[in-house]
Amino acid sequence: MPQLLVATRNRKKLAELRRVLDAAQMELELLSLDDVPAYPEAPETAADFEGNALAKARDGFNATGIACVADDSGLAVDALNGMPGVLSARWSGGHGDDVANYQLLLAQLTDVPDERRGAGFVSACALVSDRGETVVRGQWRGTIAREPHGDSGFGYDPVFVPEGELRSAAQLSPAEKDASSHRGRALALLVPALRELS
Template sequence: MKTIYLASGNAHKLKELQSALDLAGLSVIVSGPDAIGGMPEVEETGSTFEANSLLKANGLREIGPAGAWFLADDSGIEIDALNGKPGVISARYAGEECDDEANNDKVLREMIEVPHNQRSCRFRCVLALVGHDVEETFSGACEGMLLSKRTGTGGFGYDPLFQPLESQFTFAEISLDEKAKISHRARALIKLISWLKQQDV
């Protein structure tokens, strides 16, 4: 049975990934970085989601067992009127010590004069899988519009400002189950699962 070490200490992400692989009928055990000494410090110096996810996956691989695979993700929001920003700096758009509120405030200020029909954006996620003779990335996106004010109290990050094209509600208003079906991360995960099935794991 193959083991995938996920470069995240987030218990929800570990459970989500294991459940998705189980449902797909894959014989894979998902383990966190704690099982191999903890996640090493990795500087996310890449200019793309692909580059940063590979940096994190390879960072974990350096301390992990030789025969295993290592998975990492990087994600963020791309706003067309801002030439794709915040992009890879979505989590720290308003500064290194900022929080979700500050990031949302900055985006709202920068978009204040942009009309609704020009507020297209997307959440993008890239999963990177590395191991012996393996280096693959899987990208997923969820297209939508950036609202002019926060709507909803759920979710995190830019969720209160993001309305996916498939819904009349923001990511901060829809259920976790509905979000899991259309999210950027879910779509990247579908591609990863398809690739894993081709490897007969």
């Protein structure tokens, strides 16, 4: 079975890709960064999601020779001119402190009225293999709630209410989230290129 390296150690991201591949009936063995020998990973210094995703996918493919998919994703808040954007994971200073990140975001939006709390989750996914490079982008629009709700999902999910929903992203089932999330949309766009691998 062909292998696909996913440039992440995040088990939830890995599970999300597995569900997308299963839904597309694709036979690929998924490997995470924990499954391959460590290699130097370039810092995420690009100004956009696409640049960071492509750099991570190139690093993975060049280091292992295994087709590599990487994503860079985050939250773009209208009232903050698209921030935290590529800084989403370290918005509060440390890397990956989800609660601190969304609490800082809520504090920054305290005085912003409900009608101006629009935001979008963005995911850029890059695939690099011996067949070339593919980069796609998915977006999921919604609004920022005034307080967190739900305990599934990760990142800013508890404070993001998707368009047409009363529940936060952290209150949706995995299947509901996959069907409409930014990463689900981006991965769906990547399916034709992934199919060539399998």
